Amino acid sequence: MSTLPPxxxxxxxxxxTSLDGKGDKPLTHLEHCPxxxxxxxxxxxxxxxxxxIESEPLPDGLTDRIxxxxxxxxxxxxxxxxxxxxxxxxxxxxxxxxxLVALAVPLMLRPGVPGTSQQVARAPRQVExxxxxxxxxxxxxxxxxxxxxxxxxxxxxxxxxxxxxxTSVTAALPADATVSHTKKPIATPKKATPVRxxxxxxxxxxxxxxxxAQTTQATDAxxxxxxxxxxxxxxxxxxxxxxxxxxxxxxxxx
Amino acid sequence: MSSRLAELKxxxxxxxxERDAELATRSLGKDERAFRELVQRYSGLVYNIIYRxxxxxxxxxxxxxxxxxxxxxxxxxxDTARPFRPWLLRIASNATLSELRKRGRHxxxxxxxxxxxxxxxxxxxxxxxQPGHGDEIxxxxxxxxxxxxxxxxxxxxxxxxxxxxxxxxxxxLSYEEVAEALEVPLNTVRTWxxxxxEKLRDEVKELAI
Numbered sequence: 001m002s003t004l005p006p007x008x009x010x011x012x013x014x015x016x017t018s019l020d021g022k023g024d025k026p027l028t029h030l031e032h033c034p035x036x037x038x039x040x041x042x043x044x045x046x047x048x049x050x051x052x053i054e055s056e057p058l059p060d061g062l063t064d065r066i067x068x069x070x071x072x073x074x075x076x077x078x079x080x081x082x083x084x085x086x087x088x089x090x091x092x093x094x095x096x097x098x099x100l101v102a103l104a105v106p107l108m109l110r111p112g113v114p115g116t117s118q119q120v121a122r123a124p125r126q127v128e129x130x131x132x133x134x135x136x137x138x139x140x141x142x143x144x145x146x147x148x149x150x151x152x153x154x155x156x157x158x159x160x161x162x163x164x165x166x167t168s169v170t171a172a173l174p175a176d177a178t179v180s181h182t183k184k185p186i187a188t189p190k191k192a193t194p195v196r197x198x199x200x201x202x203x204x205x206x207x208x209x210x211x212x213a214q215t216t217q218a219t220d221a222x223x224x225x226x227x228x229x230x231x232x233x234x235x236x237x238x239x240x241x242x243x244x245x246x247x248x249x250x251x252x253x254x
Numbered sequence: 255m256s257s258r259l260a261e262l263k264x265x266x267x268x269x270x271x272e273r274d275a276e277l278a279t280r281s282l283g284k285d286e287r288a289f290r291e292l293v294q295r296y297s298g299l300v301y302n303i304i305y306r307x308x309x310x311x312x313x314x315x316x317x318x319x320x321x322x323x324x325x326x327x328x329x330x331x332x333d334t335a336r337p338f339r340p341w342l343l344r345i346a347s348n349a350t351l352s353e354l355r356k357r358g359r360h361x362x363x364x365x366x367x368x369x370x371x372x373x374x375x376x377x378x379x380x381x382x383x384q385p386g387h388g389d390e391i392x393x394x395x396x397x398x399x400x401x402x403x404x405x406x407x408x409x410x411x412x413x414x415x416x417x418x419x420x421x422x423x424x425x426x427l428s429y430e431e432v433a434e435a436l437e438v439p440l441n442t443v444r445t446w447x448x449x450x451x452e453k454l455r456d457e458v459k460e461l462a463i
Contacts, residue, residue: 013448016451046451046455046458051423051424053424055298055302056302056306056311056314058301062297062301063290065315066319069319070286074286
């Protein structure tokens with residue numbers, strides 16, 4: 001086509017258009033161009049044969065077979081692809097919430113940030129001294145293996161406790177106590193016994209002395225929850241102040 | 255008055271008078287009768303296009319069923335403001351080209367297969383011409399041979415050109431419908447048709463030598 005003179009190329013386009021019933025033949029050009037006249041004749045023949053192609057008869061019963069398949073499709077239980085299920089609104093919202101938590105937790109656990117886990121974890125430690133019921137804890141403290149089933153319930157309890165009391169309590173803590181605590185090395189999650197000894201007496205005493213009265217109610221509630229969740233030994237140790245059992249240690253790997 | 259209103263309700267009209275889009279909408283609402291009507295309307299068209307592309311009756315039936323099943327499952331994606339026929343043909347066309355690619359070749363038509371098809375001499379529409387009409391029989395035979403040559407030549411074409419030629423000249427779709435069915439711009443359809451026709455002419459000449 002590209003070797004054709006522009007006039008012939010254009011004429012052939014018009015020939016095809018006219019054979020398609022959509023225009024006039026380039027009569028003037030055809031009078032002077034034998035090649036294009038031959039082209040017009042050949043194209044007319046080819047188109048004649050194409051249009052003469054008869055339709056192939058449909059196989060008997062094809063419509064019924066198609067409709068049978070449609071009926072089977074309707075009767076079959078709908079299997080939603082996994083990808084589509086995952087993209088459904090319900091799961092998308094769950095995924096979004098999970099993502100949000102995943103992003104928020106590391107931020108919350110950053111050392112030195114007010115209301116973070118380091119300070120949150122101290123909240124129960126202050127609780128036990130203000131509560132009279134804690135004094136009745138009967139058992140001497142011993143280190144408790146982290147596999148103890150009772151400790152598994154601790155993190156959520158501690159988190160609840162922290163929600164109730166962390167704001168006011170951490171505000172009452174002296175700055176040096178916070179700093180010294182946050183400088184403690186962070187243990188890897190795999191380590192066997194996430195129990196830490198914290199020289200908590202002085203910190204605790206200072207914090208309690210400065211704590212506003214409004215924290216008393218919250219700390220009482222927190223203490224009750226802690227007492228029910230912690231193993232007795234650990235709780236007793238808490239009361240005596242020589243061992244601090246950090247309930248969040250298992251949860252966040254501290 | 256009420257009978258006039260009843261005439262206007264789509265549910266009360268015979269299915270044959272329903273527009274494609276209405277039938278598609280009703281099919282989407284699990285009205286199998288409506289979808290059956292669409293199948294009856296277009297199975298011949300779909301089957302023929304596929305058959306001319308594959309030259310295999312069994313495969314053509316299988317592919318036709320597949321095309322309608324895909325259409326049924328994807329009715330939700332059909333835009334009822336647009337014509338149904340090109341939408342359906344697009345599904346059939348894509349399924350056919352995909353199948354041909356899967357099979358690794360564009361199946362060439364053997365002369366035997368052609369004679370088996372509706373274009374054999376015995377099956378020509380003029381085969382009932384009575385003796386005594388020698389010229390007509392001769393013309394019929396010549397036409398049949400020419401048709402066979404054209405069909406054979408078509409198998410040497412690029413499948414896209416072949417589909418465009420069949421949709422436009424065998425099934426009489428408009429340029430716009432061909433463009434929609436093949437998902438290409440209108441100018442591409444014009445180009446494919448012209449190139450397809452010229453290539454077909456060349457192939458027929460070669461076969462005649």
